[in-house]
Amino acid sequence: MDPSYKARKEAFVSNLAGSTLWEINTVTLVASTSVLLWSALQSRLSFFTPYGPAGIAADFILNVLAILFATTAYSSAPVLLNIFLVSPAVLLFLTRHTQRTPQKAKPPRKSKAKDESSEDQLALPVHPFLTTYRAAMMIVTCVAILAVDFRAFPRRFAKVENWGTSLMDLGVGSFVFSAGVVSARAVLKGRNSKTPKAALHKRLIGSARHSIPLLVLGLIRLWSVKGLDYAEHVTEYGVHWNFFFTLGFLPPFVELFDSLTNLIPSYEVLALLTAVLYQVALESTDLKRYILVAPRGPDLLSKNREGVFSFIGYFAIFLAGRGVGIRIIPRGTWATKTPQQARKSVLQSLVLQGLFWSTIFFFNSTYAFGYGANIPVSRRLANMPYVLWVSAFNSVQLFLFCLTETVFFPAVHRAATKESEAEQAKFATSPVLHAFNRGGLALFLIANLLTGAVNLSIPTLDMNTPQAMGILIVYAAVLTGAALGMDKYNIKLSL
Template identity: 30%
Template structure:
């Protein structure tokens, strides 16, 4: 490949596209370690803002809280995805040590805690918000960072099979939407064509976004990794098709059969791949028709529908309406751990027999996504449980010493709540800025220091913009 430093504007696109192709990913363990530490960041941040700060009689403004959250939650993610990527295990151990020190400090307050007093809201759970928003933040960082040499190639999307950090983005995004869509199973539909029409209308913004992205990519001669989704297909089209297919299936098959339906979808996807679709998708056949041009996006759609249904099943299994008490939440944690273990076993079974492929959305990929997703929720639930224990333990102390505190429902992050509130808007803004930056500068030529600086400013802008929108209580819904 031609030296990147010697490229001209005319051939930079080809060099950039070649830079993204034929990658084999990394190990499953490293991929997981890049995601897991986030729950420790959030625990440290929320402990400092909502508990330690009142203890030292310090009141902070919303702006100060935002800045602390950005420095403790977002910035570390940016650093260990780039300059600290080779030291991720040490980063994890460091965060674990800090978290342990905080827990040891709080032990003096929680020795005589009455756990029966700890109650949880059944409408808005922080651990789900934190997990969903963390997925969005990591994805937003990666979609721009991957264009810089400072981002390790092993984290980028794999060409065919393997474990890549960026491979999990779309799967986790579909999963995070499915987990809050359990109400769909209870919706009353009036007529198939009415369902189809309403589903299409609700997905129209996604189809428009996908079409606009395709047109702009072609008109602006923007780099495109064709084997990711296809020529005309993209992330937004996948979301729209997933939602439409899911709605149709939910209409045709009663809700009580949703679990067997999910299992059938996974088996059907793998069967179709094994009898010829896999070979066809991965072949070098010319992309001369719409079908051949977009074979990755079309074939993987069934896999993403299965992921969406699995997320709905997880949501129903958690049954948050019944998890009001502390004991209920401990039982919920056990459930999540059991699901995590089962899906991890299934992941490696499928990986050994079929491989793990984001491009195909095969069974190995489906179970890999579910394992990450469920185990993330388990970790974030542990954080919520610990924070609630500490808060209830300190409540009497705060009241006795006339220390002003919020409610237990305020043990949350402005940034994470903002991203959860307008998730697709956050992702759309990240895509727009990523495109503008790539059109303005040749990112592969940027040195490490300026790469980090650009990524820092980019991350700050999208987090600040969404936080400002959230504070104003503005809902921008596309999904």
């Protein structure tokens, strides 16, 4: 890469101050309102059944391009874009009746009844709203990692230097939080299993197997960035560290910490304790100064101190996500609790989670009428306000997706059998979002490779807005095509 252009690229993503929470919330709300419109079209018109070319195009426009446009062309007017999406959804909801889900003819069931229904109760359901949440987060992340290299993507959405909030800062934390949410499945399966819990060393070996692909990807990214002389923002994670290493080291550390749940059964409390202890260390020692302003020494820790110490904050975020997953993934129905009551409990739990994290964030990051700590958010440190912000935001996002599913597709959580539940879930899930969720890790890798290829092929800084949008739309279409193709041929590589 030309040295002068490389310097321009690095300056383009450096020393940024971020955006306001209001703007970030209105931009990210587009993911929820897009799903709202998709749900209205599907539940009222069965628009995406069967799933033909028109359905694929509409699905792509709603769930991928709407997010792209929210972060670029509509970045100054996200509220307007949300109104455009919500208005037809409300109109359909008020004027059309729910379409019946297509049911396949089934042979009559033999009445083994009790065993099967108790097995169904213990089985962990597939929640469409969780699929939608994780896929929307993946799409925002994949869109942003290339869009940030163009001037069409506002600088206030790119990662901040030291203090402040931005869309991309929220994205990396949300990635970790969502991984924590789905990791709760393994914990719940272990609790439901009749076999005793495996020894710690066996669980560490199992988690290491899960980590190896991510660590290998981290090494490949490190080699390619250094070998191709690619522009890099050193203060983001350090000289050698990258986000793949953060993701790769999480599983073994979580297993080590998991033993503490015998003493402290709440993952949310563990997350909060981790964040508090880390923040105390930042404030009462020279750690904060060391991370932010100390000269980079020759040792590996000094060269990669941002990645190493921010890992503590990301670890707390992962634990918070797992705590949410533990509460919302189980079916929750018993002899005395109906499916409707179980779903109400999930919604209430998400509201309480959102209020819990938001309240602590308010007191931690502002003066809060003279009672707050007024500590600014720092993604570079992954400090306590950052942990609380990410946890609060994702809890609210999950609530919005869950509420949409509950209103438009109530048959999903009311399904009496696993077969019926699978049919209802398929009807209630966007195929594009299902594909993005299913191929998470592979798509994240493809997005990184495409981003590198585009940046090495064209001078992204010199592209005008129409040119940038054309490239980004093609990139989004290629990524969506890859997702649908992998899903069709049953290639699964999720995070």
